[in-house]
Structure formats: structure tokens, C-alpha cells
Amino acid sequence: MLNSLWQQPAVRHALILFVLLRLFLSGWAMAAQLASPVPLEADEVVRPYLNQPILNDGAAGLLLGPWQRFDALHYTRIAAEGYSHPEDSVFPPLYPVLMRGLGGLFGGSHAAHLAAGIIISNIALLGLLILLHKVGSDLLGEKHASRLLVYFALFPTSFFLFAPYTESLFLLFTLASLWLAFRHDQFEWAGVLGLLAALTRLTGWVLVVPLAYHYWERYLGNGKWKIDPIGGWSPRLIRKAAAVFLPGLGLLLFLLYRTWLGLPPLGNIYAEYWFQRTGFPGTDLLRATQGMFGLGTGRVGELTLWFDFFITWLLLITTIWALFRWRQRLGWGLYAAMLLLFMLLPSSEFKPLYSFSRYALAFFPTFFLLALWGENGKIHRLILYPSLLLYLYFSAQFFIWGWVA
Incomplete structure (x- = not known):
């Protein structure tokens, strides 16, 4: 049975890519923290551990500590305490409930909940990569499916798919839902x-x-x-x-x-x-433009802001393409359009376009288009090389408590 699974291109390509990236990120996290050690104390502004234990010793410190960042700590707190903190109540319950259930088998500690989140996300990611290859093979052809998988897995914020975040689980449910209906x-x-x-x-x-x-x-x-x-x-x-x-x-x-x-x-x-309110769609694009050139009161001159701005326009262009140039599969375009509209509704003077580069992972039509474009060798290199460099930089920043998305 295992041999028959291995013979399937989707399983083989997904598994190889998953294992290589999983091993690489574990080593890269250690290297990043050796080069720039994380302070041992919490800071509610730049290192908000949310009054949870800091994992910095032994195996837990090496394997779990680098992933103990930002939203992951909200999920572990919900897993342990429910919605006792109002700010946590913007996160739906399924992921932390699963963390609590699996983490309870390992004692229910903070480390157990964090490890459970990583396990859930990684299993979901492997399933997502297999399914994405199958979808890509059917929609684009097998020769494009492997390229699609590489572009997706090496997108600059794709390391979040390994983190105790909802990304992998949400994307697996979403892609499977669309595929079961459309196909x-x-x-x-x-x-x-x-x-x-x-x-x-x-x-x-x-x-x-x-x-x-x-x-x-x-x-x-x-x-x-x-x-x-x-x-x-x-x-x-x-x-x-x-x-x-x-x-x-x-x-x-x-x-x-x-x-x-x-x-x-x-x-x-x-x-x-x-720091977000519902506004007119696209307001944050104007605010981001100001911040990119040192104006405004929030994100000013940040590399992540420039990248979020670029990604927003990429999503706009590819969504329009999916709506008007891929009419035979309009459902994918409608999905992307609704998702983009929902993302553009929030408006923030302090943090315009916050996390757009991470949310971009949900735009499957964008990756379909990139895979088609990448058949051209020059475009392939133009997509892959900057993506890989940013993947290395952003993941290292995340591991040392630098904000990415």
C-alpha cells in the first residue's frame, strides 16, 4: 500500500517537499536564534508571551520555542482558558479546541498545547500539499502541478503553514470544499x-x-x-x-x-x-502608500509594508484575471473576489494591509496563474529566486520575534 501511495506523483512530490522544508526550518530556527539570541524575558509590546511560560530550555526550547510567537500564543491561551480574554474572541474555536484535545493527551500544559498545534498544522499541511498537486494536475496539467507546489510551499510567508497557526487547517478545509463541489x-x-x-x-x-x-x-x-x-x-x-x-x-x-x-x-x-475598523474597501491601500514613503502614523517605511502592498496588487490583478479570463472556472474567481473584498474592508491608521502577505496563501487562483506564467524560464526565475530569499529572511525574522505577517 505504501509503495502504491509513493507511486502517486501528488503524494511523492508533496512528501519530499514537506520533509525537506520541515527539516530545514528546524535547523534554520536554531541558526537564527544562535545568531540573534531572543531575550529571556517577555515584553508586552515586542515579545508578548501573554503571561504564558517561555520555552527556552531543553528539547522544548529547541523544537517548540521558535514557534512560540504572536497568534500562536493566542491559540494556546484559548486552548487553556477559553475566551477569558476578550481580544482572543476574534479567533474561531475549532483550532484551539483541537489543540486542547490533543494537548490534553500530553498533560495539557502550555508546551503540550503548542506541540499539539504544530502537529495539527503539519499534518494538515501535508494533506494540503497532496491535494493542491492533485487539483493543479487536473486544472493546469501535471507539468504545471509540481511548479505550483514549489511556488506555494516557497512563497515568502509559507513557513506559517508549519507554525501553530490556523493557516494549514483552514486552507485544507477550503481547498477540499471547493474541489469536492467544483470537480x-x-x-x-x-x-x-x-x-x-x-x-x-x-x-x-x-x-x-x-x-x-x-x-x-x-x-x-x-x-x-x-x-x-x-x-x-x-x-x-x-x-x-x-x-x-x-x-x-x-x-x-x-x-x-x-x-x-x-x-x-x-x-x-x-x-x-x-486597531481596525470597517471602512471603504481599498482605504488601506492609500494609507499604505503614505507609510511606504515615511508619512502617516502607523507602519512607516517597513519592508513588510512594501511587500504587503505589492502582494495586495498581485492579488487584485490575479483575481481580476480569474474572474474575466478564466470564465470556464468562474467559481475560483468568485472565491478569490469575495475573499479579497472581505480582506479590504478593515481599515487601520496604525497598521494598514496588516498580514496581507500571509492571507495571500488562501488565494489559490493566484498560485494557479503563477504556475502557468512560470513555464517561461525567465519568469520562473523571477518568481522563485526573490521568493526564496524573502522566505529565508521572513522566517528568520519570525523566529527572533520580528513581525512579518
């Missing part, structure tokens, strides 16, 4: 996975739009603007239609749970603790 018409399972995606990250609800579009295209009037299926409604079609809205139900359940706990509305939490 196999399995709307029930697509809806369930979309619900899990929405319980993993707030943006999971946007899956309702591409799933609904594909359902309409597949079953309602042969793609014409009708709401009645040819031959009438059947229990099977009604069941599939209901499944389309499960990602939205995931968001609704999370909001109701927060209300039941007596927590303030999400908008209030984002404004008070995360």
Missing part, C-alpha cells in the same frame, strides 16, 4: 468542510458564494438565470442546496456562541484591541 459535485461534503473552515477562520463564510454559484450553474436551468431546476426539486437537490449555506452557518454559530458568552461585538473588539 465532484459533492455539495454535502463541500458544505460540511466549508462549515469547518468557517469555524477555523472568520473568512471561511465566503465559500457560500462560489458554492452557490456552482450549484446554480450545475442544477438550475442549465446555467440560465432560473431558480427552478429542470425536472423539479427533489430531496437530493434540496439537500445539496442546503449544504451550500453551511459555511455561513459556521460563522453564525460562532457569533451566537460569543453572544452567549457575553462578549462584545466583533467590531468593538477589532477596534479596541486590534
